[in-house]
Amino acid sequence: MAFSKERERKQYLQVFLKQYTSEFPCIVESRKGKHFAFCAVCGCDISVSHGGKTDVVAHVSSKKHNIIPIFEKVNLSLQAQAPQIHVLRSLLLELLRDIFSRFVNPSWLKRSPELLNLDYHSREAQKGDEDLIIGQETRTVVDKLKPSEQQEFFEAVRHYFVTVCDYMRHKFPLTDPALLNAEVVQLKTLDTMSFRKRCYLSNRESRKWKRSAHWR
Known part of the structure; x- marks a missing residue:
């Protein structure tokens, strides 16, 4: 009886289809078997056994897929x-x-x-x-x-x-000018920064202080 149920369950499992690659070029066949797909972007295997295309869509819409590891x-x-x-x-x-x-x-x-x-x-x-x-x-x-x-x-x-x-x-x-000049506070590059950059940050911080002092 248990063997019969397991056999029946496998009959309903979804398998990888070539059309997945046509719609999502980063999704290709997996070496793990017909019930899996491989995502070339994430470098991982994903199961398609339960939902088929739905499983693929869920993956390519996930945070994991959309955030590059680097x-x-x-x-x-x-x-x-x-x-x-x-x-x-x-x-x-x-x-x-x-x-x-x-x-x-x-x-x-x-x-x-x-x-x-x-x-x-x-x-x-x-x-x-x-x-x-x-x-x-x-x-x-x-x-x-x-x-x-x-x-x-x-x-x-x-x-x-x-x-x-x-x-x-x-x-x-x-x-951004602020980022371009903020490097002046990085001690490792302090000696190589131009005087103009140092003045930029100094003046900017001075303006900030004056504005804050005005509203005290």
Whole structure:
């Protein structure tokens, strides 16, 4: 009787379908079996046995999928008890460079010392499909796809990286004057900072003090 129920339960389990990859290029077949899918963005297997496409949608909409693991380093750094505004810009630029290194040719990074001026949208500036950094496990899974599916997958990867970089450039305060000059309080770089930057911060703090004194 128990064996019969188990057999009946398995009959209703959902399996991975090729159409999942067509709708979500980052979702491909898993080596764990037909009841799983592999997310190339997160580098993890997800079960599709209960809801099928619903399980896939739940994953790509989840916080885990939408937060890139490399962002965790910045998040942890900014959670320090001491104020971190003086290193915020350098952390964000380091993060941007890290993402660039995953899909942009090293030669283009070298010739563009100013990251914010890098033309990463250009295919000429981007690595070939075989050199895109997507992780060894993801690469192993993708190598088993059909050529047309691989092409679709890598296009999605490029679009993903470009979208992330676009978001960072337009939403992150990479050119904020306050951050540009806040580096003056970082003791490690104090001796190399320009006098103009020191004056900027000094004057700004002076104005803040005068405003606060006026309202006392």
